Amino acid sequence: MPGLTTTEANTSASASPVVSFDICETYTSLLKNEELSAPLAAILALSKLIETSDAGTMLELVKALNDGAGALKASTFNPISLNAGCELFIAFVTLLPHDSASFSDLKLELVRQGQKYAAEALTYxxxxxxxxxxxxxxxxxxxxxxxxxxxxxxxxxxxxxxxxxxxxxxxxxxxxxxxxxxxxxxxxxxxxxxxxxxxxxxxxxxxxxxxxxxxxxxxxxxxxxxxxxxxxxxxxxxxxxxxxxxxxxxxxxxxxxxQYDLPTHTSNILSFPLSPGGNVVPPPSTGVIKTAHEKSSNADYIRRMTPEQIACNPGVxxxxxxxxxxxxxxxxxxxxxxxxxxxxxxxxx
The missing domain is CATH 3.40.50.10470 (Translation initiation factor eif-2b; domain 2)
Known part of the structure; x- marks a missing residue:
């Protein structure tokens, strides 16, 4: 698929060299920079996708960008902020007026503009x-x-x-x-x-x-x-x-x-846990933590939500x-x- 995996083909019968581009790996690597927020990391990852893509037309390039944005959204449980950056960059690509001599020159200009925008956005x-x-x-x-x-x-x-x-x-x-x-x-x-x-x-x-x-x-x-x-x-x-x-x-x-229109909302959010038979699932024992003091007294136990209970709650x-x-x-x-x-x-x- 153009953009997600870029292949440098050789028309000869011999094996051709393959250069793979993993947009999710690139995005994750960019996020290691504390200054980069998710939308900017997404814009830079999509810029890199253009740089490595073998798309020869604008239609192919936009499809590659949409596929790349889809892969990024599927890789995270909260794609809202990331998706804002993807939408902004794809809209920019489709609306940019240009007079480039060739499509290759246009792609280079898009990459340059994406990187320039990200650098400027750090001042916001x-x-x-x-x-x-x-x-x-x-x-x-x-x-x-x-x-x-x-x-x-x-x-x-x-x-x-x-x-x-x-x-x-x-x-x-x-x-x-x-x-x-x-x-x-x-x-x-x-x-x-x-x-x-x-x-x-x-x-x-x-x-x-x-x-x-x-x-x-x-x-x-x-x-x-x-x-x-x-x-x-x-x-x-x-x-x-x-x-x-x-x-x-x-x-x-x-x-x-x-709240239920958010992309992060799923049927699991704030659901009532029931067994396959329709019975209420009993609480796990890991939800109660005893301190040394409590073990030797009649004090109330310190209670903590279990990871399963936390996972049933919204993040945004x-x-x-x-x-x-x-x-x-x-x-x-x-x-x-x-x-x-x-x-x-x-x-x-």
Whole structure:
């Protein structure tokens, strides 16, 4: 298949040399760079696919790119952010005006433009941080969720010029909020970890909520680490601004109406475990952990969710546009309606 496996054929009867290109392996290798997010890694992987592809027409090239994007999406349990990058790059390839002398020259130009865009996109977090800085007042108390590179960039930039304090949710089950806590504390920013179930408890002490994004969809809504939606609902009830930070390559041509429209949702998510006979499956004993103290006392056991129970829970959720105050992006500070208009225009050429 063009692009996924590129073969240099020889018309002679002798065995021909074969050069294989594994787009999933290339994508995984690119993600080892901490600065590269999933959409940018996808764009660079697709650029490499063009470079190695033997496609001789635009129709063949677009098919190879779609096949490559399909292989990438199938290789991950959460393809939302990755898919945003794939859609953006494929739309760019099909809409790019060109006057190349040959199709080979056109492919080289597409590769060059893809790499150029990825390099430029690495500066977007700085642009967003500078833009959001104007909305952060001195002595602000900020609530953030999980871990986000663009949020970290913004908070560290704000700390250089202003006094801020940060509450961060634990963000179970991965606990990425603890990474945020460690990095902010190391930078000298006062920070406290909040239980996911204690968000409403702390909301009255917060000036605004600041979260990152997996994707911003065509409706102007937000897809982010699970728990973002309930934080937004609580913030709106408390009349607290809810700000999202998103690089424009995370703008996604997707229009979910509920949590169950997300590509990550499967029938296994939040399902009730039943045996083949229809009976309720009893809980495994691994869900209870005894400490040394508990073994010698009548204290309650410390209970933990089992891996099977965690696997039945969503990793991301959808936040409706009416819950979002503003989206800060490298293309400006946008209302959810403004995001919707921008996404439509972006893919219309």
């Amino acid at each position: 977090r700085d642009k967003i941080a500078n833009l959001a800085l104007g909305f952060i007042k001195d002595d602000s108390v900020i609530l953030t969720h999980s871990y986000s590179r663009v949020v970290m960039k913004t908070l560290l930039r704000a700390h250089e010029r202003k006094r801020i304090s940060v509450y961060v949710t634990e963000a179970r089950p991965r606990g990425l909020g603890l990474r945020t806590y460690e990095e902010l504390t190391a930078a000298g920013i006062p920070c406290t970890v909040v239980l996911d179930s204690a968000v409403s408890y702390v909301m009255d002490k917060v000036d605004f909520v600041l979260v990152g994004s997996e994707a911003v969809v065509e409706s102007g809504g937000l897809i982010n680490a699970v728990g973002s939606n309930q934080i937004a609902i609580i913030a709106q009830a408390a009349n607290i601004p809810f700000y999202a930070l998103a690089e424009s390559y995370k703008f996604h041509r997707l229009f979910p109406l509920s 959720d959808y936040t409706r546009p009416d819950l979002i105050t503003l989206v800060f992006s490298d293309v400006g500070s946008l209302t959810p309606e403004g995001v919707s208009q921008y996404v439509v225009g972006m893919f219309a050429g």
